[in-house]
Amino acid sequence: MSHNSFGHLFRFTTWGESHGPAIGCVVDGTPPGIELAEADIQTWLDKRKPGQSRFVTQRRESDTVQILSGVFEGKTTGTPISLMIRNEDQRSKDYSGIKDQFRPGHADFTYWAKYHGIRDYRGGGRSSARETASRVAAGAIARKVLAYLLPDPVEIRGALIQIGSLSIARTRWDWAETERNSFWSPDAQVVPQWEALLDKTRKAGSSIGAVVEVIASGVPVGLGAPIYGKLDADLASAMMGINAVKGVEIGAGFAAAALRGEENADQMRIGEDGKLKFLSNMAGGILGGISTGQDVIVRFAVKPTSSISQPRKSINTAGEEIDVVTTGRHDPCVGIRAVPIGEAMMAVVLADHLLRHRAQCGVD
Numbered sequence: 001m002s003h004n005s006f007g008h009l010f011r012f013t014t015w016g017e018s019h020g021p022a023i024g025c026v027v028d029g030t031p032p033g034i035e036l037a038e039a040d041i042q043t044w045l046d047k048r049k050p051g052q053s054r055f056v057t058q059r060r061e062s063d064t065v066q067i068l069s070g071v072f073e074g075k076t077t078g079t080p081i082s083l084m085i086r087n088e089d090q091r092s093k094d095y096s097g098i099k100d101q102f103r104p105g106h107a108d109f110t111y112w113a114k115y116h117g118i119r120d121y122r123g124g125g126r127s128s129a130r131e132t133a134s135r136v137a138a139g140a141i142a143r144k145v146l147a148y149l150l151p152d153p154v155e156i157r158g159a160l161i162q163i164g165s166l167s168i169a170r171t172r173w174d175w176a177e178t179e180r181n182s183f184w185s186p187d188a189q190v191v192p193q194w195e196a197l198l199d200k201t202r203k204a205g206s207s208i209g210a211v212v213e214v215i216a217s218g219v220p221v222g223l224g225a226p227i228y229g230k231l232d233a234d235l236a237s238a239m240m241g242i243n244a245v246k247g248v249e250i251g252a253g254f255a256a257a258a259l260r261g262e263e264n265a266d267q268m269r270i271g272e273d274g275k276l277k278f279l280s281n282m283a284g285g286i287l288g289g290i291s292t293g294q295d296v297i298v299r300f301a302v303k304p305t306s307s308i309s310q311p312r313k314s315i316n317t318a319g320e321e322i323d324v325v326t327t328g329r330h331d332p333c334v335g336i337r338a339v340p341i342g343e344a345m346m347a348v349v350l351a352d353h354l355l356r357h358r359a360q361c362g363v364d
Contacts (some may be wrong), residue, residue: 007348009221009355010145016087017120018128024084024135027141028354030070032078039139041065041083044088047340048136060086061088063133082138088128099323100317105306111253112317123262129334131242132341139344142351149354154218156346158339159186161209161299163194164201184339202332205309210335214239216350221287221293222361223353226298230289231296231353239300244334247301251284266292296350300342302335 005013011037016023042065049063063085068080083168100119107127111119120126146154157175160183161168168187178184181191221352224231236248243310256264264282271277278294285296307330311323 006241007352009359010142010348010352012135014131014138015136017132018087018123018130019120020087022084022086023131023134024082025138027070027081027083027138029352030074030076030078030081030141030145031355033072034076034144035074036067036076036144036288037074038065038067040144041137042069043293044136044140044143044340045133045214048133048337049144061133065137073138080189080279081141083134083136085133088245098324098326101322102314102316103306103324103327104312104314104325105303107252110178127243128355130266130329130338131283132243135242135348136340136344138277139347141256141348142344145351146347146353146354149358150218150220152218152220154216154350156214156216156343156350158184158212158343158346158353160184160210160335160339161186161213163333164197164208164210166190166193167211176330183336184195198332207305207330207332207334209304209310210302210333210338211299212335212338212342213297214339214346215298216285216296216346218348219293219296223292223350223357224286224289225356226289229353230286231291231357232284232286232289234285234349234353235298235346239342242300242302242338242341242345244302244305244338249299250286251297252282253284253299258284258353263298265295291353297344298342298346300338302333302338305331305334 004012004015011029012027014023014025023312024352045065047065049061066084068082068084070077070079102112106124108119108121111127123130129254143156159178168185168190172187172189174186174188177186181188183190183191183194185194197208202256232250235250239245239248252259252264266281266283267279269277269279278292281294281297283292284298285292285294307326309325309327311325314322318324
């Protein structure tokens with residue numbers, strides 16, 4: 001299988017399957033001399049790991065990361081950093097009944113068709129969201145790169161802003177609240193509504209979708225390239241590559257279609273400090289594919305989990321029509337654990353573009 005790598009100068013390659021002995025990644029392009037320990041990566045993996053509330057899969061994984069290479073005496077060497085996360089709570093027997101079936105909404109059929117009938121059916125194998133733990137690990141290193149190379153900090157934060165049709169109230173947005181609830185919600189008042197909705201959805205053997213917003217503050221001006229290296233295009237690719245994501249928007253996004261030109265154009269003035277300031281941020285911090293210095297704002301829509309216990313019409317590998325019921329441990333809303341994954345992908349894109357910018361334009 002090809003296409004397991006992401007990025008250019010900051011690049012990572014993931015490996016492993018959901019029910020194999022381990023998963024991991026190799027991160028290449030990290031500058032030498034950056035202090036890096038397993039604890040620096042573990043703190044972000046702990047945000048993504050399963051089993052932390054009744055609203056996510058109850059698979060029990062510590063997601064303990066081990067650095068195998070690329071770090072010596074506590075600092076990066078400039079060589080590939082290899083990371084490994086052992087799988088600890090596989091229940092492959094949960095999937096034995098569907099090994100010859102194609103679950104609707106899953107990658108079962110397309111994997112089977114593309115790879116000549118070879119498919120790891122255990123938990124989805126390579127197509128499982130279990131793989132995203134490796135991306136979060138790579139994102140932790142990307143954050144270290146950004147902090148090492150930039151004089152001012154870049155802050156990357158994500159939030160769940162919608163589950164099903166229930167959205168947050170932006171007038172109640174509180175970043176601190178995202179650390180106090182199981183949903184990464186910046187609006188405390190919507191949390192009980194989400195809990196009731198998910199309890200009802202889970203009891204019905206169904207699932208529901210969500211929308212995640214990721215914001216990067218402190219991004220310097222100039223990251224990205226005008227044509228085929230647009231920062232927003234690479235961010236869209238990064239977010240769209242996350243499991244179950246079906247839509248991505250930057251800034252005003254699809255809402256821009258309903259705006260007039262005078263509303264959408266971010267006006268500029270000189271601030272009291274003598275520096276350029278924008279009067280709005282419809283562009284989401286990116287103009288012409290290049291960062292403006294404003295907050296970079298990305299949102300992505302996550303589809304309902306395809307693994308549900310309600311019977312769905314499908315076929316099997318013999319071409320017979322069947323009804324499929326998926327058993328096992330699954331998230332009723334995969335959007336919840338997508339928040340730290342979105343943060344990680346924002347970090348790796350920004351780190352990659354920072355290195356690319358410095359390679360072409362030098363250091364200011």
